[in-house]
Amino acid sequence: MSRPVLSALLLLVLSGLPGRPAPALELVMVEQAGCPWCARWDAEVGPEYPLTAEGRAAPLRRIDLHAPLPEDLILDSRPRLTPTFILVDDAGRELGRIEGYPGEDFFWGLLGILLDRAEPERDGQD
Template identity: 60%
Template sequence: MRVPAFLLGLILAMLPAAPRAAELLMVERHGCHWCDRWNAEIGPIYPKTDESLRAPLRRAQIHELPGDIAFTSRPVFTPTFVLIDDGRELGRIEGYAGDEFFWFLLGQLLDAHPAATALP
């Protein structure tokens, strides 16, 4: 039996929304050397990692921060990586000192918030 598209859309709209994962907000600045380095070293592989499944990447410029996030304090350094869940900051990593250090700190940050960052 074929279901008309409008009916399928109506049915899908009535289903409960899938739980939203936490997200990792990268606060960056144009011309930031360390942001460029992160983009070159981590940027291409981040979407392919388990960490990305636990906290998909979102980006914002430091002077154009999203209004839907309650930061514990305004980010000052770039890059700053802020773990966000349900519009509130859970923790952050300030700066970028290389790929190994980033993955280590990100793992600690995600593991500190298992309810928000569990794999789907």
């Protein structure tokens, strides 16, 4: 078969497959313009975050501190400072949060704790 025919067949097969499911977890970053700690997180963690196991398990979603809270989020309380990182499940319910940015090493450790705590809750949903 020629290359264009194979490409067309592959496209046809892939178009019939169901879409990727929504991630079971999401990490919501609450930020605001001019926040130096948000900028530091962006420089130290931001570029590598989506490439890590943590980033794949809980993709990042950014929201502004001063904007209305998205209706699909069910938080324990409104964030007060930036950055605040809130781990939510697929229903938008808060599972835990990190208030402030404690530096790259501490951030990864604290995020790991949140993700580990989320596992039993996710296992119970199956």
